[in-house]
Amino acid sequence: MFALPELGYEFNALEPHIDALTMEIHHGKHHAAYVDKLNTALEKYPDLQTKKIEELLSGIKDVPEDIRQAVINNGGGHHNHTLFWESMKPGGSQNVPEAVTKTFNSLEDLKAKMTEAAINRFGSGWAWLVKQGESLEVYSTANQDSPLMEGKNPILGIDVWEHSYYIKYKWNRAGYIEAWWNVVNWDVVAQRLNT
Numbered sequence: 609m610f611a612l613p614e615l616g617y618e619f620n621a622l623e624p625h626i627d628a629l630t631m632e633i634h635h636g637k638h639h640a641a642y643v644d645k646l647n648t649a650l651e652k653y654p655d656l657q658t659k660k661i662e663e664l665l666s667g668i669k670d671v672p673e674d675i676r677q678a679v680i681n682n683g684g685g686h687h688n689h690t691l692f693w694e695s696m697k698p699g700g701s702q703n704v705p706e707a708v709t710k711t712f713n714s715l716e717d718l719k720a721k722m723t724e725a726a727i728n729r730f731g732s733g734w735a736w737l738v739k740q741g742e743s744l745e746v747y748s749t750a751n752q753d754s755p756l757m758e759g760k761n762p763i764l765g766i767d768v769w770e771h772s773y774y775i776k777y778k779w780n781r782a783g784y785i786e787a788w789w790n791v792v793n794w795d796v797v798a799q800r801l802n803t
């Protein structure tokens with residue numbers, strides 16, 4: 609059985625960049641629903657219930673076909689959001705990892721690349737910084753598709769589903785993305801890069 613992880617900070621902790629109501633609904637309703645639906649999908653496959661979510665997603669081709677899409681959507685949703693909550697902290701943090709500046713020249717260049725990927729993701733999805741082997745890459749996925757399904761290790765991701773910004777930013781996805789950079793926890797990004 610998978611469980612909804614604790615946020616680690618209050619719903620209002622990321623204000624004014626991410627508002628409390630968005631956080632409450634996003635975590636307590638959207639993420640919770642992915643977890644519930646993932647558990648329901650796995651009901652008839654007890655062997656899969658004890659696997660780690662990372663294993664399920666990176667081995668998605670081995671997941672039985674009748675529940676594969678449900679695991680892609682809801683398992684992906686569970687893993688993506690878990691990573692997302694951990695990637696943010698009140699006030700953000702400034703310790704940008706050296707690997708980031710090495711690959712992208714500067715933090716500003718990485719931000720520009722990820723922002724572009726996030727703005728240009730048509731419809732719902734995520735923009736990512738991923739690691740594959742030793743190299744870093746920026747790209748985006750649709751819906752809740754996890755980079756793990758393509759053998760890429762997600763390091764930092766921004767949710768650009770409308771549910772992640774519509775209450776405060778309405779149509780202004782770019783405004784939400786710009787504000788989000790203020791709460792990115794680079795310490796966690798650095799940890800992920802080193803594992």
Ligand code: MN3
Pocket residue numbers: 634638689767769771772
């Ligand atoms: Mn979301």
